[in-house]
Amino acid sequence: MTALLQVEGLTVDIAVPAGTLHAVRDVSFSVEKGKTLCLVGESGCGKSMTALAMMGLLPKAARRNARRLEFAGIDLAGAGRKVVNDLRGAHMSMIFQEPMTALNPSYTIGNQMMEVYRRHKGATAAEARERAVFLLGKVGIASAGDRLGQYPHQLSGGLRQRVMIAMALMCGPALIVADEPTTALDVTIQAQILLLLKDLQREFGMALVLITHDLGVVARIADRVAVMYAGAVVEHAPTVELFAAPQHPYTRALMECIPVPGRTLPGERLGSIPGNIPALIGTVTGCAFRDRCALADASCAAEPPRHLAGDHGWACVRGAV
Amino acid sequence: MTALMEVAGVRRDFSLSRGLFARARTLHAVDGIDLTLEKGEVLGIVGESGCGKSTLARMLLGLLPPSAGRITLDGVDLAALGRRKLAARVQPVFQDPYGSLNPRKRIASIVALPLAVHDMGDAAYRRKRAIDMLERVGLPARFADSYPGQLSGGQRQRVAIARALVMRPEIVVCDEPTSALDVSVQSQILNLLMDLRQEFGLTYVFISHNLAVVEHIATRVAVMYLGRVVELAATAEIFASARHPYSQALLASVLTPEPGKGVPDNGLGLAFPDPLDPPPGCGFNPRCLYARPVCKATAPAAVADGAARVACHAYAPLYRKEFE
Amino acid sequence: MDGTPAIAEFVAPTHRQILRRRIFGHAGLMFGTLLVVLAFAAALLAPWIAPHDPYFQDLSARLVPPIWHERGTWAHPLGTDNLGRDYLSRTIYGARVSLLIGFSVMLVSGLIGSTMGLLAGYFGGRTDMAVSFLVTTRLAMPVVLVALAVVALVGGSLGVVILVLGLLKWDRFAVVMRAATQQARSQDYVAAARAAGAGTGRIVLGEIVPNVLPQLVVVATLEMASAILLEAALSFLGLGVQPPLPSWGLMISEAKAYMFFSFWMIAIPGTALGLLLLAINLVGDGIRDVAAPEGRA
DSSP states (O other): OOOSEEEEEEEEEEEETTEEEEEEEEEEEEEOTTOEEEEEOOTTSSHHHHHHHHHTOOOTTEEEEOSEEEETTEETTTSOHHHHHHHHHHTEEEEOSOHHHHSOTTSOHHHHHHHHHHHHHOOOHHHHHHHHHHHHHHTTOSSHHHHTTOOGGGSOHHHHHHHHHHHHHTTOOSEEEEESTTTTSOHHHHHHHHHHHHHHHHHHOOEEEEEESOHHHHHHHOSEEEEEETTEEEEEEEHHHHHHSOOSHHHHHHHHHSOOBTTBOTTOOOOOOOSOOOOOBSOBOSOTTTTTOTTOOGGGGSOOOEEEETTEEEEOSSOOO | OOEEEEEEEEEEEEEEOOSSSSOOEEEEEEEEEEEEEETTOEEEEEOOTTSSHHHHHHHHTTSSOOSEEEEEETTEEHHHHOHHHHHHHEEEEOSOTTTSSOTTSOHHHHHHHHHHHTTOSOHHHHHHHHHHHHHHTTOOGGGTTOOGGGSOHHHHHHHHHHHHHTTOOSEEEEESTTTTSOHHHHHHHHHHHHHHHHHHTOEEEEEESOHHHHHHHOSEEEEEETTEEEEEEEHHHHHHSOOSHHHHHHHHTOOOSOTTSOOOOOOOOSOOOBTTBOOSSSTTGGGOTTOOHHHHHSOOOOEEETTEEEOOGGGSTTTGGGGO | OOSSOSBOOOOOOOHHHHHHHHHHTOHHHHHHHHHHHHHHHHHHTHHHHOSSOTTOOOGGGTTOOOTTSTTOOTTSTTOBOTTOOBHHHHHHHHHHHHHHHHHHHHHHHHHHHHHHHHHHHHHOHHHHHHHHHHHHHHHTSOHHHHHHHHHHHHOOOHHHHHHHHHHHSOHHHHHHHHHHHHHHHTSHHHHHHHHTTOOHHHIIIIIIHHHHHHHHHHHHHHHHHHHHHHHHHHHHTTOSSOTTSOOHHHHHHHHGGGTTTOTHHHHHHHHHHHHHHHHHHHHHHHHHHHHSOTTOO
16 A cells, blocks of 8 residues: 655754754654554644644745655645645645634634635535535534534634534545644543544545644554654654554653553652753754653764664664663 | 531622623532542542633632632631631642743742742742742752743743742642643653642642543542532542543543543533533533433432432432433 | 763853843834934033023024035034024924923823723723723823813913823823733732732732833833924924923924925924934834743744
8 A cells, every 4th residue: 555645854944043943853754545643742842843844834934855745646845836735625634723723713614614615626605515514514513504604703612623624624635634633622522523533534534644742642543653752753653562562762751751540550650751852953963862861871972773673663772672 | 637628608600791781691600519628638620621620729729709608728718817828828830830920020039929928037038948949849049040931831830839839838729730731741740749748748629621630649539510519539439430420421531542442432412511501400411311301400419429429310319210 | 871962052042141132133222222312312411512502592693504505604503593593502402392391291191091000900890990981081082182272271381281291191001001901910920929918019019010011111102202292293383382492393383484495494303303203112112022021922
């Protein structure tokens, strides 16, 4: 099976007053049709920038480079603005963390949903409306016809995120990139939204790139996981494999940090990672995690070798544990 | 164990004005809560946004007076105790470490503020106490003259904790203290809170929407829904066998990092309640899988069921057979 | 650990370094400050730097043109007016009047307005309603007309102009301070201070005022510029400061009869007025840019 999305050697550099911020450093991954990849990491690890770089939505000050950036056989890096604009929305769409800022407050949701469809598919208003009602029903919104006339502020947070998902589905995309889609929501609604995404994925067969900081979400929804730290992917593996045998010290430390019923005792000390996430301004040499790593030694100052065991890869001087 | 703080029949209403000529609507943010806080315990309060948990926290801190009912500390009504006496015994840690520190003051003077308010010692003494406390919470003294803008989220939350503890209070009300932090920083703050509890013999009210964190740190848990406590039990009890249908759905929604289990179906519908216009009877009835006619008619009172207190008709002797 | 950091040391600049960089990197603020400092220096040092007595009339040397004119002389670099008074000296002394009025009006109106705004923003409720009512009432009055009426009634003088403008121009202070205070008051650091037992005075002065100060300074500079302009307008209409006091507005007024033959008479005080207003506004804008707190721009 060939991958739907292939990213190789993606870098994003942002010019800031103090120098160059290396937000994404040599990131590679691929997503197959109908599968889910999670990019997981803490704030500032470059996961959102990676998503924006894929979608061609980077801020002006950012510069993107990639050895390969291919979506359904189309070279996104070399493609012109027009090609990318046509792909975006129609074949690849994005769901943001805060739907209130992603939806235009001065248009009704029906207006916004139909606009996408009519622009990309050249459909009539009636067809677009029919499709919008159909999809709002799919995402579990009752009396969808009436909802079309509502404005974003008239909906609750959970409903807004459902509308965002329905809107992302309007043109039947092959790929959806979701950046922390449930972080702003309550836990019961988070579970409902993720379940919905999973069901829709099964039904429509689209691939999903989900960006999150929540290892619980990752475990429950991903087929593959890429763990990011300081702008780079430090480990990637099938989900079951990653949770069963994490290899990179950062992945292992991160998993120690969260209380898990059955594994950690109530009131027990949790693992922690000393120090802070580095500011990625200036030149990065060797392993970026070594300042905070309990296992670091002199050999970590060199570029860490990449190990690959089956389809489980990690970048550390240490081999498998 | 003795009850340190007691919350009896507390309600808090907010009047929301909708322009000059519209009639103001009333929001019952907290709608009749009875709770006790035992000395030395960690009382976890869980619930979703809008359930009134932060309003309750502000009332416990004396920042908001209850509209009805009373909150007492060692039997003395908070209103009668006076703000300074209360402040010496009950202190807050807020969620947003960016908003809770004054951006135009230096760290040492932020931490020393409670001491200054209580006229304790001279400036040099207060500064020394503040720096001692900063070091105790894991922040080196060199940060004393920094501004909050120069610190990371975790460091700021340490400053907020140092400020809360500098007066050596008995109770610390933590309102989502780790929600704004990264996972690796969250665990540091949780460890610190647990260490400090040991060292200073603190009692915590720990408010959070993160159930895994609450299970980890709390000794007793109150589940809130639409301004009411729907279930109250020891942590192990509630996580092993939740009784209220809402508690069950809440626990079912927790995504533990166990791959292969898939995304759970918590069985909740889409009938989100409007806090301004709560449904009649039990507030949870429109989303409840087990709702019976009685649930739409009357609001359930809390009843004891084994080691827990539950506000659900299914556990009330009078209605129990309707649910069989 | 091997000692070499993973990422080439990036030293976070200190608060003071950032501030210094922001201030000196701001061209508008630098230029505005330079002009304002020059104007203040001219006003303060007027008796020493003015070449002549601004009131001395030399009827034998009336309407001497400035030095760049072919008939100009170094005795009167900016020429003389219709009564033979040295124009450079009068312009320098005019800065005194403008700055004195601008500064005093700003102090009077700032004190009234920011107190009202702080009270309304902090206490809300009835206090807020009362202050909002006063602001609305005040906004319903046209400043120039009321000022004209009052001055016409009690007679124009420096003191009267300051008092009238000061009592009329507090509205923007009140509106801005009210909004800024409301915003600051809702922050958790205010809740934390209250939970620490701090009283209203300590919270307002210690927690809120430092956070609304930058906005206050910005409004103050803009209001100062506006007061200077109003004084000039009143004086131009003959209802501001009275002759022979050298006010730029008055000088323009006196020059209007000679405008077609001695254009410089109107252009020199006009340029001085324009430059001063520009400079003050640049300083205000600059302070607003520089004072945005770090990290949360």
